[in-house]
Amino acid sequence: MISLQLSRIFSEMALMLEYKEENFFKINAYRQAARILRNIEDLERFISEDRLEELPGIGKNLREKILEYYRTGRIAEYEKLKGEIPLIIFDLLKIPGIGVKTAKQIFEVYRPDTLDEVESLAKAHKLKEIPGIGSKTEQQILVGIASAREWQEKIPVSLYSRNQTELLELIKSLPGVEKVSSTGSLRLKEEIIPYYHFLIVFNGSKEKFSELMENLGFKLLEQQDGMLFLAPEGFKVKIDFATFDSWGNKLFLTTGPESFVKAIGVLEKSFSDEEIIFKSRGLPYVEPELRTAEGVLEFLNEADTTDLITAADIKGDLHIHSQHSDGINSIKDLALAAQKLGYEYISINDHSKSLTVAKGLDEERLLAQIEEIEALNRELEGITVLKGIEVEILKDGSLDLPDKLLAQLDVVVASVHTGFKLPREEQTARIIEAIKNEHVDIIGHPTGRLLGRRDQYDVDVEEIIVQAAKYSTALEINSSPERLDLKDEYVNRARQEGVLIAINTDAHDTYRLANDLQFGVTVARKALLTKKDVLNAKDLNSLKKFLRRK
Template sequence: MINLKLSKIFEDFAVMLEYKEENIFKINAYRQAARVLKKTNDLDKYVMEDRLGELPGIGKNLREKILEYYRTGKIAEYENLKKEIPLIIFDLLKIPGIGVKTARLIYRSFNPNTLDEVESLAKAHKLKEVAGIGSKTEQQILVGIASIREWQEKIPVSLYSRNVNEILEIIKSIPGVEKVSVTGRLRLKEEIIPYYHFLIVFNKSPDEFVKIMENLGYTLLSQEEGFLFLAPEGFKLKIEFCAKNNWGNKLFSTTGPETFLSVFGVLDDNFAEEEMIFSTKGLPFIEPELRTADGLFEFLQEKELRDLLTLSDIKGDLHIHSRHSDGVCTIKELAITAQNNGYEYLAITDHSQSLTVAKGLDEARLLTQIEEIEKLNQELSGITILKGIEVDILKDGSLDLPDKLLAQLDIVVASVHTGFKLPGEEQTVRIIEAIKNEHVDIIGHPTGRLLGRREQYDVNVDEIIYQAAKYHTALEINSSPERLDLKDEYVARARKEGVLISINTDAHDIHRLTNDLQFGVMVARKALLTKNEVLNAKDLKSLKKFLRK
């Protein structure tokens, strides 16, 4: 977790330096370091082995700051700089589309201390009077502040998946806790949850538990249907108490959802373990995340739970970025990691030329990469590297690399990265044009959503699914926990139409390549997919047959 803390500090450094209008190269150095640290989960090892200099962009100055944090738990320059920057700047930057320049303009013009004050200024149409803001930005700020308030009550899977075990261990360590489990929407592994939810057997009084939590820095908010606490970090945590002999019933009922519970009716007996409830109904134990699946019991009439896709069914990853664009690893490093993961193949799909912010590849650089991959395929054994690209779908539906170049690749993922606000009909036609292109194999992150940060764009998903089926184009479940795109509801519709699904990490580093696929497989299982319905559950020979469609 220390790498994430340092990443946040360095990102804040960049913001504060930009606010002070300092050297752009220095600002970018901190931003680059923040990105690198965020992805360096084994930072402790680099520090202990004195290898920080091996990390991209970590020079002498940044290295010393990292070591200072390890020694003292803080960075003096950072603490001093924070005293010079108004706190409201960081709140303003949470508004989508608002950068440091606009935030600085607002503060210097009106000196607001809270977002409530900024909202009042926008509603009074005061902000648009400032040169460089205007009516459009003013409206964007109002929408953004409303969105921030909404998402303050929501914890996305990208966050809770990282720290739920840490919270669980804290609860387990409390004297008197005999048994503990996640429950509710957390146990169902929903995309977004309102709070961390735990069921516990506690051999002391609830009041004693509250005292212990308050000593740990938690604040009791309410006692309705459990004890709701506010953590020092700002998230909410709900605790429900249970007797040992009723553990199975309570875990079952608090997990939900109601539609699933209604099939079982009223439970007449007390069950010490949840599995006993399923046995009484002649059913196999159904994993919590499957209990939200639409059509689950109809599925079980024809198939068994073991028929569903599992992580071990995946043969490779078909959407990965290397150092050639905005990834942090070499192609060889990615290939070796994929092989260690047990994969038969992986596809290198760096960004294409129009995405300049991600160092997208033009024709010459892509041809150079093709040569590198061909050499690596001769050098490495036990893993096949597929030559690919994540090509941008332009606003008119054309692709930003020529067909003759795409024809030289093994696989083409086509994605939208700009023009998110196109009208629904235009956005839909745009993606369909890409689906029709004979070289496009997969549509990447088809609805463009970012959980907790950006809603999906206006697009007719049913029409996209219909056209994907017609042109034999696969649709992606992007396994990045910040995306999970397509969501399970759409994946289930695609399955019914016979559309193959490709479950990819969109990894930019080896940690994501190894860790993130589990989230995409979870979405697939919620949509009741079997391995026969997943493109990258095919062996290499079968995959190549599809790619030659």
């Protein structure tokens, strides 16, 4: 998608300009534009309707570059900059923990050409000889290189969710393909998959199917029972084969996971339909996404999968950003979009003042926003806009807005956006301090991870859950497919401790508001959450009772 492509380009331009020690404001403009574009799904519509000026933080120079890319598929300044920066710098910057300054130091001292060379330098303890890089940073670089290599072979949900339908339709359109389904980790809706995985019934030989794929630019990598292809775009696609008679068995077995297959037991005969397998065991059909859930079969002894939370149960979204900070839309536009989704309420939770890169709100701007929301609620019918903030948790656990102001809000989400490298004890204590605050309702994206880009920070999640239960503070499933934070195993533990979960989108535009909830609901279902476990499955009156609990 053009918005994601431009977001990557502008992000790289910011890094290259920083490497060249260019003007800070120019660097920040590209960085902010990258953040904004990452959250826009329909950039082409803004372009075709000549409405780019409506995007906050996108000035004349950036608009021209967007149009240049839209018309030509390239940006001349980007290509010029890329020719001036050593290629190894881009590889170094993919390593968690390495910033521009450190990457530049490593290159200027040792002139490495590959990450293998950087790894050898770190193992020989050469990097710590560079001023500013100590033993701890050197070790972090080694861990980061291993992590970067691991992620290189994986596809996060933020990517595969955009491509899987198109890919499935492509395979379905091939002559001789009579039936097709996703399978494996793709069908299980895992947050990370190693490859796109499909099961097909094909009327022809495997050699013929391989020929059809190769005609589309796919390269055959492996052939055993199935086939593994490399797509022209660089990702991998695995194809397994079945007959109509064996379809149920093959779909069940290739979907997995192994632990679930083992729990169901050996299949003594062929089944043409997967659902018949469950009936033969006296079980209700278990949807693929639930098969990875810990204790799902035990759950089915006491309840039914129809009791689990669904997107239709959600009454509102309690973490949304408007154009007051780094969002795209006005509060009114967000409210009207939420009303179309059938929501009773939304909460506007723009960033607070410490997060300057996201135009965080200070006291004066937040007070003005409160007045705007109150006026809007007098105007609108059928939807309530709750006054909120995503307040920054500072390193000492204090919040960057005064309690007196937070008391005027309906929904306070407290989050960490800086200080990811604090020691485990300090990071944990920091978040617990926020949990204890009488005005904090929800801890946002509690572990700080970004799938494929940043691991969670070192924090005692178990203790966070215990303290959240003690102080009646909800924890968030951030539904952004870049985050999915909390992960399902932690959500399951929170459920067991009686902690309420808020399934929020953290949307920065109306498209994300409408489309990202599904990812958080999948996490919640994998954790076996029911309506009673979910804060924003409550109606407005019940929600308000919770918000007055402390």
